[in-house]
Amino acid sequence: METAFTKWQGCGNDFVLIDDRACRIVDPAALSVRMCDRHYGIGADGLILVLPSESADFRMRIFNGDGSEAEMCGNGIRCFARLVYDRGWTDKTAFTVETGAGILRPSLLLDDGQVRAVRVDMGEPILEAEEIPVTGFGRERIVNRPLTVLGQTYGATCVSMGNPHCVVFVEDLASLDLCRLGPAFERHAWFPRRVNTEFVTVLDRTHLRMRVWERGAGVTLACGTGACATLVAAVLNQKAERQADIELDGGVLHVEWAEDNHVYMTGAAEMVFQGQWIG
Ligand code: ZDP
Secondary structure (H helix, E strand, O other): OEEEEEEEEEOOEEEEEEEOOOOOOOOHHHHHHHHHOOOOOOOOOEEEEEEOOOOOOEEEEEEEOOOOEEOOOHHHHHHHHHHHHHOOOOOOOEOOEEEOOEEEEEEEEEEOOEEEEEEEEOOOOEOEHHHOOOOOOOOOEOOOEEEEEOOEEEEEEEEEOOOEEEEEEOOOOOOOOHHHHHHHHHOOOOOOOOOEEEEEEEEEOOEEEEEEEEOOOEEEOOOHHHHHHHHHHHHHOOOOOOEEEEEEOOEEEEEEEOOOOOEEEEEOOEEEEEEEEEO
């Protein structure tokens, strides 16, 4: 059987998107593992499905390359929003998308009828430990708490943007061994549902440099929910203003934690190619 797909990237975080409104895919987790493989498949950080919704204009599901399903995906929802608009599946430039992190609101920023960027109301950050979830702290906030990983102690700030994040501020990002540290954070006993980890250097109060190890995907060039979690963590630690540019390996995202307690993320999303998956 052939399945039509499009391939997208947002700041170099790349995804296969499939219109699954006819609900034909029986096992999307297994399909994600096969499609995301960079040698035997299409190659991507995740698989995203466009689905119908009873409570919103569309529903989005995101699977990591290891087959685990994530609640949300910040870079992915920008790609999703642009796909449904560019294909004419909606003519609204602002609409609602049901995700595992609730109903989120992307809006397309147009210039001469062309989509230039996508801004997403990512909802409110979740800061209570047991809701993130982080084990052992009840409903407390985890802001700059000591967390020992591979024999070294870091100051950890934990935030959920629907999916769990652990943000660590470091002096020297370049010398960090992400591939060794990332898996140890991801599987640490604090995190019963595993965790995405962001390592961040503050350049100034409106510019932060971030690198990420993603749960279920490993090192990626960018993480949208991670950029949002990073800004929230920086504000909680009094290191940044409530609006900043987050510089990722694959591009820049603008993030604002507004007075209404919602986090707004703005960035690009580009379709790279389209094809038919055989199998
Ligand atoms: O929470 C998770 O398991 C993430 N790996 C999901 C993907 C998050 C993403 N990088 C983002 O941009 O938010 C796509």
